[in-house]
Amino acid sequence: MTHRIAVIPGDGIGNEVMPEGLRALEAAASRFGIDLALEHFDFACCDYYEKHGQMMPDDWFDQLKDFDAIFYGAVGWPATVPDHVSLWGSLLQFRRQFDQYINLRPCKLLPGIKSPLADRKPGDIDFYVVRENTEGEYSSVGGKMFEGTEREVVIQETVMTRYGTDRVLKYAFDLAASRPRKKLTSATKSNGIAITMPWWDERVVAMSGHYPEVSVDKFHIDILTANFVMHPDWFDVVVASNLFGDILSDLGPACTGTIGVAPSANINPEGRFPSLFEPVHGSAPDIAGKGIANPIGQIWSGAMMLEHLGHKEAADAIVEAFESVLSEGDTALMTQDVRGTGTTESLGRAIARRIATC
């Protein structure tokens, strides 16, 4: 069976980490006899937008809807296109229109990488952020009034639905129930945000009734960020609204030494639409063009994609390969964010070689 994959490298370092993501995928595909048909799309600020004044063609949905998955780099080039225009013109459309309501973001301290937190070692940080990915604070409900005057007003509503909240909570509880520690933490802010957040807490309590084996706790988002830094070992599965999940899924990887290694899966669990796999990081204009971006976030996202497509063994081989290359710690191969002197390509090639042989 052939898996059709839409490949969208995007902007900036998206174009540098994507070739390494594909190199790893191809190494795994050839070792495990997986048939991948890749098709490339130029939906980016510095590409399609430059030519057409919009991020994607009007029929993007029909062009992409029958793919088995989307492999995505990062989009954004604020020097020429405002970020809300580029992101609402692409990535956020995929999440919404393809109903990718789960954003699954593993956060793991990898061997050979030093945590900025004192004395933390692999095993101390190993949890998932499950981020609600289609509603919440990322809403298009709102508007501006009296623009340009002293009476200017801007409003943007948070939209939470019972359907949308319960389905992400169910996914998070199922994930927690499947893990040895069986622990779920809910991110909330029910002291200050007094309508949506106490309601979110109620939905967590209601869902927990179906999972007596899962222990549940909750923290207000402010102290939760502090606890990520002070006690990252407390966490197993952390479920959060769209914005809180966004923030936690940069902070978590920062605690593991670099956001460059963090992957994500934007999943439509029912498989009605393609799911999308991308690193957590963005297009990093500050280092774009230098060939020094860490490719592991992209490579690990490729592993998550293979697992989603039913190839767990191949996915595990990719993770094993980058963990073994990292643990050897050859600084000539490593990128600068993990204290190396190598390049995106040197690290990517070393990992692909290891996938082929380990």
Ligand code: NAD
């Ligand atoms: P960013 O993630 O691009 O960069 C933040 C910092 O982390 C930068 O200093 C960067 O050099 C570093 N960094 C990021 N990835 C790295 C890697 N693989 N290796 C080493 N260092 C890495 O976030 P930002 O600066 O807030 O955003 C830049 C652009 O990317 C904006 O246009 C933003 O909207 C966009 N963005 C896109 C996505 C996406 O497409 N999924 C995600 C986040 C940000």
Ligand code: IPM
């Ligand atoms: C992410 C990114 C996006 C988000 C941006 C680029 C819109 O930060 O995937 O985490 O906020 O979801």
Ligand code: MN
């Ligand atoms: Mn983010």
